[in-house]
Amino acid sequence: MTMDVAQLQRKLREHQAAMFQQGFLDDQFSQLQKLQDESTPDFVIEVITMFFDDSENLLKNMARCLEQVPADFKQIDAHAHQYKGSSASIGAARVKNVCATFRAFCEAKNQEGCMRCLSQLQQEYSLLKNALQYLFSLQQQIKAAGGSIPTQ
Amino acid sequence: MFCYMQLMQGNIWLVPCNHGFPQSMTLLLRFQLRPSITIAISDPGEGSEHTDSNSMLRSLQVLLVDNDDVNRAVTKRLLQKLGCVVTSVASGFECLTVIGHAGSSIQVILLDLHMPDIDGFEVATRIRKFRSGNRPMIVALTASAEEDLWDRCMQVGINGVIRKPVLLHGIASELRRILMQGNIVL
Numbered sequence: 509m510t511m512d513v514a515q516l517q518r519k520l521r522e523h524q525a526a527m528f529q530q531g532f533l534d535d536q537f538s539q540l541q542k543l544q545d546e547s548t549p550d551f552v553i554e555v556i557t558m559f560f561d562d563s564e565n566l567l568k569n570m571a572r573c574l575e576q577v578p579a580d581f582k583q584i585d586a587h588a589h590q591y592k593g594s595s596a597s598i599g600a601a602r603v604k605n606v607c608a609t610f611r612a613f614c615e616a617k618n619q620e621g622c623m624r625c626l627s628q629l630q631q632e633y634s635l636l637k638n639a640l641q642y643l644f645s646l647q648q649q650i651k652a653a654g655g656s657i658p659t660q
Numbered sequence: 661m662f663c664y665m666q667l668m669q670g671n672i673w674l675v676p677c678n679h680g681f682p683q684s685m686t687l688l689l690r691f692q693l694r695p696s697i698t699i700a701i702s703d704p705g706e707g708s709e710h711t712d713s714n715s716m717l718r719s720l721q722v723l724l725v726d727n728d729d730v731n732r733a734v735t736k737r738l739l740q741k742l743g744c745v746v747t748s749v750a751s752g753f754e755c756l757t758v759i760g761h762a763g764s765s766i767q768v769i770l771l772d773l774h775m776p777d778i779d780g781f782e783v784a785t786r787i788r789k790f791r792s793g794n795r796p797m798i799v800a801l802t803a804s805a806e807e808d809l810w811d812r813c814m815q816v817g818i819n820g821v822i823r824k825p826v827l828l829h830g831i832a833s834e835l836r837r838i839l840m841q842g843n844i845v846l
Binding site: 536539540542543548551554555558559562586589590592593594596597598 | 728729730731733734735737738741774776803824825826827828
């Protein structure tokens with residue numbers, strides 16, 4: 509037996525609230541949701557999908573730069589800067605914060621610190637991705653069941 | 661005096677002059693519209709103020725220049741939400757191509773300062789070199805909190821600055837500010 513719409517809506521509200529409470533998301537994500545309207549019904553999912561693709565590329569490139577001997581700190585810093593900017597613009601608060609620390613280690617040419625930050629970023633990114641994908645799947649289930657997506 | 665200028669986000673320069681006078685002085689002051697004045701002009705109430713600000717930005721031709729896909733998509737949507745007609749490009753070179761095109765109808769360029777090929781300062785410098793006057797208006801997008809950023813921007817002919825991450829009210833008020841300033845100056 510499938511869950512009814514009200515139950516799904518409650519689940520979505522709780523899941524979203526938890527993502528904010530645990531610091532995965534900040535207000536910028538709410539702004540993103542407000543930018544979506546009838547003329548752009550898939551805006552959020554499109555931007556987030558783009559963010560996932562870019563994240564995976566940036567993480568791969570940062571790992572490659574760190575493996576080089578000597579490590580290319582300047583290039584890693586450029587990637588961390590870009591990642592900080594894109595995570596800030598979608599409201600991925602925890603990813604953004606790790607990027608800031610990452611940049612400080614790049615500036616200090618601290619290889620160990622950079623390695624730690626990279627694995628932390630990989631972890632934060634995968635947690636965020638799973639949580640957002642779950643959020644979108646709840647939204648889709650609600651829509652499929654003919655319900656409306658509750659705003660926060 | 662200099663301290664006051666800085667507090668007001670302005671600056672003061674001594675400009676050498678060879679027409680008999682030893683020198684002249686340039687004062688650059690940045691005035692901000694107070695919310696109370698804005699409300700006094702429009703009808704009281706949030707709704708009417710909102711309509712007012714949007715009508716000023718409606719159909720404004722904006723060229724957005726940002727090399728990051730995600731930032732570009734979000735800022736573009738923000739501008740569209742404000743009623744602007746947006747063209748977006750991913751590099752300084754593309755920006756120069758669009759602006760260099762005869763008959764370009766772009767009124768405002770939103771330019772990311774930090775770009776890998778040629779940065780925003782260089783792009784602005786080149787535009788001001790081959791396009792006379794203050795058109796199109798150029799607004800810098802930056803995550804930097806450097807103190808001398810305003811000075812550096814103004815010295816290359818940039819008219820405004822928007823801090824990243826970009827917010828709807830931040831972008832709207834800076835665009836309105838430079839448009840009003842532009843109307844007074846030109």
